[in-house]
Amino acid sequence: MxxxxxxxxxxxxxxxxxxxxxxxxxxxxxxxxxxxxxxxxxxxxxxxxxxxxxxxxxxxxxxxxxxxxxxxxxxxxxxxxxxxxxxxxxxxxxxxxxxxxxxxxxxxxxxxxxxxxxxxxxxxxxxxxxxxxxxxxxxxxxxxxxxxxxxxxxxxxxxxxxxxHPLADAIPLEVPRAAARAKLGLAEADEVVALLPGSRRGEVTHIAPRLLAAAVELRRTRPHTRFLLPVAPGVRALLEPMLALHAPDLSVQLLDGQSHDALAACDLTLIASGTATLEAALFKRPMVIVYHLHWLSHLIMRRMAYLPWVGLPNILAREFIVPELIQDAATPVAIASAARAWLDDANRCARVAERFSELHHLLRxxxxxxxxxxxxxxxxx
CATH class of the missing domain: 3.40.50.2000 (Glycogen Phosphorylase B;)
Structure with a gap:
């Protein structure tokens, strides 16, 4: 050596x-x-x-x-x-x-x-x-x-x-939306929502059922919406029974990893709090941040917290630029309602994309x- x-x-x-x-x-x-x-x-x-x-x-x-x-x-x-x-x-x-x-x-x-x-x-x-x-x-x-x-x-x-942040270097400043949609077999006109329930088994257990039920609720009023679900290594066997239980009639495109393809292709993501929310921000995507964990863990963490935000995009912006639905607030109806608010407001989506572009340059x-x-x-x- x-x-x-x-x-x-x-x-x-x-x-x-x-x-x-x-x-x-x-x-x-x-x-x-x-x-x-x-x-x-x-x-x-x-x-x-x-x-x-x-x-x-x-x-x-x-x-x-x-x-x-x-x-x-x-x-x-x-x-x-x-x-x-x-x-x-x-x-x-x-x-x-x-x-x-x-x-x-x-x-x-x-x-x-x-x-x-x-x-x-x-x-x-x-x-x-x-x-x-x-x-x-x-x-x-x-x-x-x-x-x-x-x-x-x-x-x-x-x-x-x-x-x-290395992700700010790895993720392009201009989002390759068309290429990602072509890769995933999606049309330009499709309305696409990406579901990202986390990567850890405990996280997926708590959060995926809420995102799937929210997708079912969202589909009720937007029947043509397409759903993508990137599956982290080792959790497909955990997720597939959840799909059968919580969203048996929902057509969800499961992806092996490929979270970046999903974020580049989607119009909106429903996403677990964590590093993935920063990735979504770097892809300039509107999002609804969802988090739920064991009640005792939540109680301990809440008592030690200093900030009103849990999601990295909001922490870095020092304001609620994207909604956070945490613990009991993370109901399927509330998640779906927050999703519709984004999908029905193109100007709001454009404004948050501008904020995320500024963040991207800061971290790059x-x-x-x-x-x-x-x-x-x-x-x-």
Missing amino acids: TMADPRLALVAGETSGDLLASLLLGALRERWPALSAQGIGGPKMIAQGFESWWLQDKLAVFGYVDALRHYREIAGIRRELGDRLLHERPDAFIGVDAPDFNLGLEARLKAAGLRSIHFVSPSIWAWRGGRIDKIRSAVDHVLCLFPFEPEIYQRAGIAATYVG QGTARRATDAIAQVLGR
């Missing part, structure tokens, strides 16, 4: 982390073609030559209740991974999001003298701000996706760099170059 060929360890805990980490890995390999990377990741990371020692799905829990159910297994994985990394001594560890898993691991590694980098700032500006003390003890550097974040860390004495910072420059600085290369 030469000085030009770093050996890195990464952990990305769910589908969105896999996507972000794969984009980062692509950039790192451009800088260091012989780079080696191991740890825990998903299929997109593996396609970049990443060696995943555990299945990423093991870490994809949803809410506090789901995390408690799987705590022993996840804690065991973190302990074994830490042991292995302390034995193998990579040049640096990069935790990609998943702060509840990564920060504890990062603290252990940093205390043992390993460099530790966290990619994607935990949402300390939205809830659980006390974690900043834990972050200080756990990491050498934070790579921030949003422009207001580095100042928060710098005030706390933590090195941080704004790198922009050449993340690959910025992030690799910051990582190289931490590595001293």
Whole structure:
């Protein structure tokens, strides 16, 4: 191993982390073609030559209740991974999001003298701000996706760099709507709604039935609407019985992944809160954000929240530019009503597309170059 060929360890805990980490890995390999990377990741990371020692799905829990159910297994994985990394001594560890898993691991590694980098700032500006003390003890550097974040860390004495969002670089500024529709067999005149219930099994269990029932309600007054449902890896067997139960007569086009094709092609998306809402915004799509989880998890999270918004587009805009229907408010009738309000108001859709275009330019910072420059600085290369 030469000085030009770093050996890195990464952990990305769910589908969105896999996507972000794969984009980062692509950039790192451009800088260091012989780079080696191991740890825990998903299929997109593996396609970049990443060696995943555990299945990423093991870490994809949803809410506090789901995390408690799987705590022993996840804690065991973190302990074994830490042991292995302390034995193998990579040049640096990069935790990609998943702060509840990564920060504890990062603290252990940093205390043992390993460099530790966290990619994607935990949402300390939205809830659980006390974690900043834990972050200080756990990491050498934070790579921030949003422009207001580095100042928060710098005030706390933590090195941080704004790198922009890699999705803003990966998603074109001009939406390839016609090409996506042609690829999916949709006509230009079709009214198309994309249903995105999330990628984690617990998330899909709570949210997909509401989106499917809302689609049935929407179809009642708009019988020609077409529905797309991108299926995350490993959840098709969970979704198909839900379709039979909640929307037996609804024609839904199931897609294997292809969430970007669905977002490019659709007129509107009904979508679970999370990274996917930012993807929808980058595709300049109006949306109805839906979220529902176990009542106890919701109670805990609500008590720790600081902001009135949960969706990233609204958080970044600092206002409700798209509707959010959370927990008991996420009824099929309410979701369908919010959807109709978008579909019946072309001017409103155009205005939100303009706001999302401004956001796209703000986040389009050449993340690959910025992030690799910051990582190289931490590595001293």
